[in-house]
Amino acid sequence: MTEIISGLLAGLPAFFETNAWVPESVAIATWETIYMVAFSTGISYVFGLPLGVILVTTDEGHILANKGVNQILGSIVNMVRSIPFIIFLILIIPLTRLIVGTPIGTIASIVPLTLAAIPFVARLVETALKEIDRGLIEAAQSMGASAWDIIAKVLIPEAKPSLILGVAITTINLVGYSAMAGIVGGGGLGTLAYYYGYQRYEDVIMWVTVVVLILLVQGVQMLGDGLAARIASKRR
Amino acid sequence: MIEIKDLTKIYHVPGQEILALDNVSLCVKKGEIFGIIGLSGAGKSTLIRCINMLEKPTAGSILIDGQEITTFNNKQLRLARQKIGMIFQHFNLLSSRTVFDNVMFPLEIAKVPRGEAGKRVTGLLELVGLADKTKVYPAQLSGGQKQRVGIARALANHPKLLLCDEATSALDPQTTRSILELLKDINHQLNLTILLITHDMNVIRQICDRVAVIDNSRIVEAGDVLDVFSNPQTPTARSFISTVINREIPAELLHRPETDNNGAATKLIRVSFIGASAGEPVISSLVQKYAVHANILYGNIDRVKDTPFGNLTLELIGESAKLDAGIDYLQSRGLNIEVLKA
Numbered sequence: 001m002t003e004i005i006s007g008l009l010a011g012l013p014a015f016f017e018t019n020a021w022v023p024e025s026v027a028i029a030t031w032e033t034i035y036m037v038a039f040s041t042g043i044s045y046v047f048g049l050p051l052g053v054i055l056v057t058t059d060e061g062h063i064l065a066n067k068g069v070n071q072i073l074g075s076i077v078n079m080v081r082s083i084p085f086i087i088f089l090i091l092i093i094p095l096t097r098l099i100v101g102t103p104i105g106t107i108a109s110i111v112p113l114t115l116a117a118i119p120f121v122a123r124l125v126e127t128a129l130k131e132i133d134r135g136l137i138e139a140a141q142s143m144g145a146s147a148w149d150i151i152a153k154v155l156i157p158e159a160k161p162s163l164i165l166g167v168a169i170t171t172i173n174l175v176g177y178s179a180m181a182g183i184v185g186g187g188g189l190g191t192l193a194y195y196y197g198y199q200r201y202e203d204v205i206m207w208v209t210v211v212v213l214i215l216l217v218q219g220v221q222m223l224g225d226g227l228a229a230r231i232a233s234k235r236r
Numbered sequence: 237m238i239e240i241k242d243l244t245k246i247y248h249v250p251g252q253e254i255l256a257l258d259n260v261s262l263c264v265k266k267g268e269i270f271g272i273i274g275l276s277g278a279g280k281s282t283l284i285r286c287i288n289m290l291e292k293p294t295a296g297s298i299l300i301d302g303q304e305i306t307t308f309n310n311k312q313l314r315l316a317r318q319k320i321g322m323i324f325q326h327f328n329l330l331s332s333r334t335v336f337d338n339v340m341f342p343l344e345i346a347k348v349p350r351g352e353a354g355k356r357v358t359g360l361l362e363l364v365g366l367a368d369k370t371k372v373y374p375a376q377l378s379g380g381q382k383q384r385v386g387i388a389r390a391l392a393n394h395p396k397l398l399l400c401d402e403a404t405s406a407l408d409p410q411t412t413r414s415i416l417e418l419l420k421d422i423n424h425q426l427n428l429t430i431l432l433i434t435h436d437m438n439v440i441r442q443i444c445d446r447v448a449v450i451d452n453s454r455i456v457e458a459g460d461v462l463d464v465f466s467n468p469q470t471p472t473a474r475s476f477i478s479t480v481i482n483r484e485i486p487a488e489l490l491h492r493p494e495t496d497n498n499g500a501a502t503k504l505i506r507v508s509f510i511g512a513s514a515g516e517p518v519i520s521s522l523v524q525k526y527a528v529h530a531n532i533l534y535g536n537i538d539r540v541k542d543t544p545f546g547n548l549t550l551e552l553i554g555e556s557a558k559l560d561a562g563i564d565y566l567q568s569r570g571l572n573i574e575v576l577k578a
Contacts (some may be wrong), residue, residue, distance in 0.1 A: 139328035
């Protein structure tokens with residue numbers, strides 16, 4: 001374990017220097033994956049969290065009930081979510097090119113990863129916030145709370161443990177998506193596994209990649225579970 | 237304080253309309269504890285929620301301190317609600333906040349400066365007897381303690397009115413008693429008007445000054461608690477009272493012969509007495525002045541809020557004319573007489 005970590009850390013400077021399209025080592029590829037996934041998870045929450053909040057609060061009988069907004073946003077979310085990621089990735093190449101300048105490489109991958117994750121995040125946030133007891137919202141309203149007060153002081157803090165688990169699920173999903181992006185030149189472990197492992201028959205690289213992915217996913221899940229449990233146990 | 241006039245609420249659900257409140261009118265005076273009693277589904281929850289507009293009435297008017305709350309816009313309503321505290325059957329405390337921060341919550345909403353708010357919260361937690369629980373999360377509290385936090389939270393913005401939505405229905409009898417005592421103290425100390433809804437006549441008996449009985453979306457009876465207890469007008473009110481005070485007449489009493497063994501007339505009456513008259517020796521006067529004999533068949537004395545309140549079932553034996561005179565005498569002493577069997 002420590003060898004893996006020290007190996008990874010040793011590859012970190014190379015990750016910042018490299019311009020190679022195909023990563024030169026497992027360490028560099030791992031850092032590329034972490035970089036892609038971290039950025040796309042972060043940006044997808046910047047948009048997905050508010051979208052999820054809007055989906056919940058505009059629902060019938062909720063604090064900002066608005067059938068029109070709710071249905072339009074709901075169907076957009078469903079639409080994006082129903083496109084398989086590998087197709088979505090190719091479909092939005094023109095947009096990626098417009099934003100980043102090229103459809104190839106780790107930075108370019110962040111665009112489709114983020115766009116695909118936003119509706120996913122929105123649904124996760126929606127599910128988490130829907131669990132909040134209506135009585136709490138009613139109590140806050142009875143004190144004269146505004147919609148914003150209720151969102152910021154009731155819904156989100158109360159749903160924190162399940163929101164954190166949602167971040168873990170999103171991150172893990174994006175690790176998987178990033179490997180798909182890797183196959184069409186997105187960089188990271190996906191590219192490494194495809195070009196070295198598959199096309200050059202380097203089985204060792206293939207297996208090492210798999211092991212690194214397993215460790216990444218395990219790590220994220222453990223971190224998420226741990227944080228959520230810590231908050232929940234404090235409140236119990 | 238509160239004047240409700242012709243309040244109607246209709247819920248629209250696909251395919252049907254449900255009438256939850258049907259032309260409800262009532263007045264709550266400043267500083268009193270007013271109880272609304274009804275079975276579940278009678279409309280009491282809807283009624284109390286209309287008062288702070290958690291439910292929007294379909295028609296009718298609600299004046300609070302002379303202001304028509306039904307026409308308020310959102311901002312006016314939020315400000316008005318800050319001055320109307322509310323406590324709930326299931327407490328509705330935020331699990332993400334400690335006891336202290338739960339009480340702080342309404343003060344954050346009202347944008348009270350942090351320093352002053354903190355002082356107020358400390359004072360309130362002392363008032364409700366939870367000064368040692370400030371850093372605890374609600375999940376670690378008992379039901380009664382949670383409701384105390386709820387009360388402290390409801391009082392944080394110095395409300396002029398406290399709404400209690402089945403506040404003791406989820407609590408055991410001892411805890412219910414202590415919460416009711418706390419409400420009574422608050423009512424005294426802060427001269428706070430309290431409006432509560434309940435299905436438990438004990439709550440009405442222990443702390444309310446006035447009561448309204450709601451049945452099938454309508455107020456069927458309203459008045460001073462003592463009056464309603466001593467002289468209920470509707471079957472609904474009578475059945476609620478019978479849950480706390482036994483008013484049933486044992487069947488064998490009703491089947492006693494109309495004359496006694498010596499041929500004297502008998503009458504079965506129920507005497508209800510309230511407060512001071514409970515101390516007068518009326519029965520012995522009756523025997524001495526009217527030569528009417530009184531046979532006590534059944535009796536009980538209860539307390540309604542702080543007033544003694546009793547029922548006595550008597551069999552009067554004597555000459556017919558004297559029996560009537562005796563009953564007149566009892567009535568002239570301020571007793572409520574009900575002839576059960578002539």
